[in-house]
Amino acid sequence: MITQDAVVAANRFGFGEPPDEMREITQDPRGWVKQQIVAEQTLPAPLAALPSTIDDQLAFFRWLRDYRKEVQSPTDAAMSGSVEQSYVKALYPRYQTAVKARFDTAVATPTPVFERLVHFWSNHFTVSGAKPIAIALPPSFERDAIRPYVTGKFADMLLAAAKHPAMLIYLDNTQSIGPHSQWAKNPPKRRQQFAGIQAPRGLNENLAREILELHTVGVHGSYDQADVTRFANIITGWQVLTPRQFGRFAARWAGIGNDLFYFNAAAHEPGDHSVMGKTYKADGVQQGEAVLHDLAQHPATASFLATKLARHFIADEPTDAVVSHLATVFRNTDGDLGAVTRALIDIPEAWSQPRAKLKQPEEYLISAVRTLGGPPLHDRQLLASLNAMGQRPYMPSGPDGWSDQQDYWLSPDGVWQRIEWAQLAGRVLAATINQPDVYAEALFGTTLSAHTRSAIGHAESPAQGLALLLTSPEFMRR
Amino acid sequence: MNMAKINRRTLLTTVGVAAAASPLPRLVFASPVIERRLVVIVQRGGMDGLAALPAYGDPHFEAARAGIAAPPPGSTGGALALDTLFALHPSLTEFATLYREQSLLPIHATCVAYHGRSHFDAQNVLDNGAAVPYLLKSGWLNRALSALPNSRDDLGIAIAQTMPVIMRGDAVITSWYPSILPPPDTDTIARIAAMYTRDPKLDAALARARSAHEMAADVDAGAQFVNLMAAAGVFLAKPQGPRVALIESTGWDTHANQAATYGALTRNLRELNGGVASLREALGSAWAATVVLIMTEFGRTVAMNGTAGTDHGTGGAAFLLGGAVAGGRVLADWPGLRPNDLYEGRDLRPTTDLRAVVKGVLAEHLGIPDAHIERLVFPDSADVKPSRDLIHSGSATTST
Numbered sequence: 001m002i003t004q005d006a007v008v009a010a011n012r013f014g015f016g017e018p019p020d021e022m023r024e025i026t027q028d029p030r031g032w033v034k035q036q037i038v039a040e041q042t043l044p045a046p047l048a049a050l051p052s053t054i055d056d057q058l059a060f061f062r063w064l065r066d067y068r069k070e071v072q073s074p075t076d077a078a079m080s081g082s083v084e085q086s087y088v089k090a091l092y093p094r095y096q097t098a099v100k101a102r103f104d105t106a107v108a109t110p111t112p113v114f115e116r117l118v119h120f121w122s123n124h125f126t127v128s129g130a131k132p133i134a135i136a137l138p139p140s141f142e143r144d145a146i147r148p149y150v151t152g153k154f155a156d157m158l159l160a161a162a163k164h165p166a167m168l169i170y171l172d173n174t175q176s177i178g179p180h181s182q183w184a185k186n187p188p189k190r191r192q193q194f195a196g197i198q199a200p201r202g203l204n205e206n207l208a209r210e211i212l213e214l215h216t217v218g219v220h221g222s223y224d225q226a227d228v229t230r231f232a233n234i235i236t237g238w239q240v241l242t243p244r245q246f247g248r249f250a251a252r253w254a255g256i257g258n259d260l261f262y263f264n265a266a267a268h269e270p271g272d273h274s275v276m277g278k279t280y281k282a283d284g285v286q287q288g289e290a291v292l293h294d295l296a297q298h299p300a301t302a303s304f305l306a307t308k309l310a311r312h313f314i315a316d317e318p319t320d321a322v323v324s325h326l327a328t329v330f331r332n333t334d335g336d337l338g339a340v341t342r343a344l345i346d347i348p349e350a351w352s353q354p355r356a357k358l359k360q361p362e363e364y365l366i367s368a369v370r371t372l373g374g375p376p377l378h379d380r381q382l383l384a385s386l387n388a389m390g391q392r393p394y395m396p397s398g399p400d401g402w403s404d405q406q407d408y409w410l411s412p413d414g415v416w417q418r419i420e421w422a423q424l425a426g427r428v429l430a431a432t433i434n435q436p437d438v439y440a441e442a443l444f445g446t447t448l449s450a451h452t453r454s455a456i457g458h459a460e461s462p463a464q465g466l467a468l469l470l471t472s473p474e475f476m477r478r
Numbered sequence: 479m480n481m482a483k484i485n486r487r488t489l490l491t492t493v494g495v496a497a498a499a500s501p502l503p504r505l506v507f508a509s510p511v512i513e514r515r516l517v518v519i520v521q522r523g524g525m526d527g528l529a530a531l532p533a534y535g536d537p538h539f540e541a542a543r544a545g546i547a548a549p550p551p552g553s554t555g556g557a558l559a560l561d562t563l564f565a566l567h568p569s570l571t572e573f574a575t576l577y578r579e580q581s582l583l584p585i586h587a588t589c590v591a592y593h594g595r596s597h598f599d600a601q602n603v604l605d606n607g608a609a610v611p612y613l614l615k616s617g618w619l620n621r622a623l624s625a626l627p628n629s630r631d632d633l634g635i636a637i638a639q640t641m642p643v644i645m646r647g648d649a650v651i652t653s654w655y656p657s658i659l660p661p662p663d664t665d666t667i668a669r670i671a672a673m674y675t676r677d678p679k680l681d682a683a684l685a686r687a688r689s690a691h692e693m694a695a696d697v698d699a700g701a702q703f704v705n706l707m708a709a710a711g712v713f714l715a716k717p718q719g720p721r722v723a724l725i726e727s728t729g730w731d732t733h734a735n736q737a738a739t740y741g742a743l744t745r746n747l748r749e750l751n752g753g754v755a756s757l758r759e760a761l762g763s764a765w766a767a768t769v770v771l772i773m774t775e776f777g778r779t780v781a782m783n784g785t786a787g788t789d790h791g792t793g794g795a796a797f798l799l800g801g802a803v804a805g806g807r808v809l810a811d812w813p814g815l816r817p818n819d820l821y822e823g824r825d826l827r828p829t830t831d832l833r834a835v836v837k838g839v840l841a842e843h844l845g846i847p848d849a850h851i852e853r854l855v856f857p858d859s860a861d862v863k864p865s866r867d868l869i870h871s872g873s874a875t876t877s878t
Contacts, residue, residue: 130728130729172733172734172785175734175784175785176784176785177784179784201784201785202783202784202785203783203784204733204734204783204784204785204787204789205789206733206789209595209596209790213596213598214598219594219596219598219599219611225595225822384658385659387658388639388657388658388659389639390638390639390640390655397522397728398522398523398597398598398731400597400598403640406679407641407646408640408641408642409640410641410679410680410683411636411638411639411640411641411653411683412652412653412654412683412684412685412686412687412690413636413638413639413640413653413654413655413687413690414639414640414641414653414683415680415683415684415687416657416684416687416691417639417655417657417659419662419666419667419670419684420657420659420660420661420662421659423660423662423663423666424659424660449676451673451675451676452673455669455672455673459669460665464665464666464669467662467666467670468666468669468670468673471670471673472673473673473674473676473677473680476680
């Protein structure tokens with residue numbers, strides 16, 4: 001019989017498992033989870049097939065070139081749609097393919113726990129394609145700046161994320177110019193106005209603020225507006241290579257987006273600056289890197305990340321004891337995320353309540369296809385399904401990412417959309433699964449309630465029984 | 479005294495002669511009485527109040543907003559003048575019409591109680607109604623529904639896929655969003671409902687969804703802002719339907735290129751304008767009994783930033799509009815735009831706590847007793863006195 005621990009291992013820390021795998025996990029649920037908390041050796045095939053960050057950047061500049069040809073004089077009359085709409089339309093296919101690749105990877109991976117960590121940290125360092133200019137950027141960001149570090153040091157992930165072209169573009173840092181820099185006094189001629197877009201002339205504090213508030217110490221991390229402004233000054237000049245600079249090397253490069261980082265001394269604010277009480281000497285790019293290193297080690301960062309991890313994997317409102325334990329491990333291991341994750345697995349509360357959290361829509365669909373073997377979803381069906389449930393991957397509304405609270409997702413409409421989807425899916429799956437109640441028991445073992453089992457067992461058809469299985473509390477929660 | 483005011487209005491409303499006392503020109507003696515309606519539009523991202531409601535009459539406005547202000551009133555494509563001080567963004571033509579009809583009451587230099595410039599904290603405060611982020615778990619709009627005289631389940635509806643904080647809490651509310659999937663058959667739904675009897679949260683959510691979908695049978699299913707506003711109008715126009723609707727509007731965080739003709743800010747304001755028109759049309763006669771509150775988490779910096787946009791600021795603009803609003807004027811204790819006038823040297827100084835406006839609407843429009851507002855809806859806000867005379871006392875009737 002499938003045990004509660006096996007159900008928790010598969011669902012809370014993974015995406016659920018099909019019956020054969022559930023029997024395997026029952027032998028050693030904690031071992032099954034922990035063995036997956038190791039660095040990845042080979043990139044999954046769907047992700048390896050995606051275009052590189054360099055290619056995403058080139059696609060942007062190709063679009064810009066074509067757009068300029070089409071719109072000789074950017075007057076209102078010539079612009080039937082907005083610049084943004086044209087761009088989104090040109091780049092949307094890349095986005096759609098990437099969402100499907102992320103989904104397929106999660107459905108097929110032999111290491112779903114690792115994949116869950118990728119999703120978690122990718123959401124922590126949100127780059128959202130909901131901002132039109134960033135529509136094609138999140139997938140390669142996730143692959144380059146998140147994936148290699150989810151079981152490594154947090155400081156390494158923070159630096160990779162903060163210096164990745166996608167983050168620099170998404171949070172406007174490529175446009176931020178030091179007020180006393182060379183470029184502020186004497187802007188280069190080629191940076192002229194196009195289509196109402198003026199060349200940047202000064203500071204933009206967006207990235208600096210979000211690094212403090214969302215990525216490291218959190219909003220209670222005892223910094224003030226002056227810290228934000230000074231940190232923003234420190235990271236002026238953190239830009240992305242232009243195609244002129246990188247184009248001729250593009251074929252040679254392996255496609256790691258961080259290679260495109262470019263420190264532009266001419267746009268960098270000169271001088272020493274202090275952040276949260278510590279002075280950082282003028283030192284080019286290393287001035288900002290030093291701030292990031294200190295932020296990664298700040299005790300407030302340890303607590304903030306511990307809270308988020310516990311909220312994601314254990315319960316909406318984790319106990320203080322759980323949070324402080326994880327924060328301690330974080331501090332004692334110099335922010336080793338593998339060690340922190342293993343500590344999370346060892347916490348008894350993580351295993352005690354089988355259905356503490358509601359699955360988010362993307363998790364819900366991944367778990368359906370992973371555990372039931374279908375229905376097959378081509379890329380447009382997948383996006384339509386996710387869109388209906390209120391979660392377009394890579395497109396949360398802001399840089400704080402998706403909510404990790406049940407009350408956000410468990411709305412009347414949210415439940416209704418899952419029911420609509422489950423009914424369609426049940427009809428397709430009935431071709432391969434004809435005893436839904438037996439199947440439910442193979443997925444949920446001792447945790448399947450008699451009430452749910454009876455509801456599924458008394459369905460008028462296998463298709464309806466599968467719709468009931470997919471909408472059951474056991475399946476909706478993890 | 480306030481109590482007496484509410485009682486008098488309640489009485490007038492009940493006997494259906496309130497329109498006689500109303501200055502609204504389009505109102506006539508009317509029946510049947512429809513209970514008052516409230517639509518709350520939350521603009522996520524920080525709407526630039528000085529762009530939506532520019533203060534051309536301030537001698538420092540044009541210098542302070544150099545590079546991003548719309549052309550002044552009177553010029554081609556210029557802002558739409560309201561009075562000697564304020565104007566509307568050129569896209570807000572429907573708003574200008576409402577102002578002339580005395581159904582628009584813009585509020586300027588307003589802000590939530592939190593001034594920290596974080597989107598997420600400010601949105602949390604905007605939603606939960608406290609002075610401190612995350613102090614309260616529920617939302618003020620949900621608590622207001624509990625505090626309504628004759629409160630019942632399903633008085634509120636969120637036109638949203640997920641439940642925003644402002645609508646979370648003890649009052650049972652529903653949510654609805656246009657669906658692209660075929661509806662489930664009734665037998666399957668009934669069986670799922672039976673399966674949920676031991677999971678109270680899923681059970682309640684499904685019950686709400688079922689009734690919302692029954693009501694929405696005749697709603698146009700598009701998901702653009704203009705469609706969502708029309709859907710809200712359809713729900714609220716039903717005499718036995720919900721009385722309060724919530725709609726979210728996103729994309730107001732305009733750090734770059736906001737002044738461009740096809741930039742995000744201009745597009746959002748155009749959508750807002752169209753949405754108000756479609757809401758009014760869908761509400762039909764219920765428009766006369768309706769107040770629409772449009773609010774955002776903060777205003778933006780007064781000066782243009784280095785990227786032709788604006789950064790997170792403090793004071794900004796909000797709007798009340800609808801047939802029940804005593805409009806045709808701007809509510810603002812204007813702080814001025816000289817460098818020394820600005821909050822922390824960069825933002826419009828907030829002079830009106832947004833809660834004062836909301837309290838006034840809840841009391842005058844929905845008839846929630848002041849004591850309930852102070853104790854249940856906005857606890858620990860006694861120093862924030864409700865704004866008064868925002869609402870026509872006789873507007874809870876239908877025009878014909």
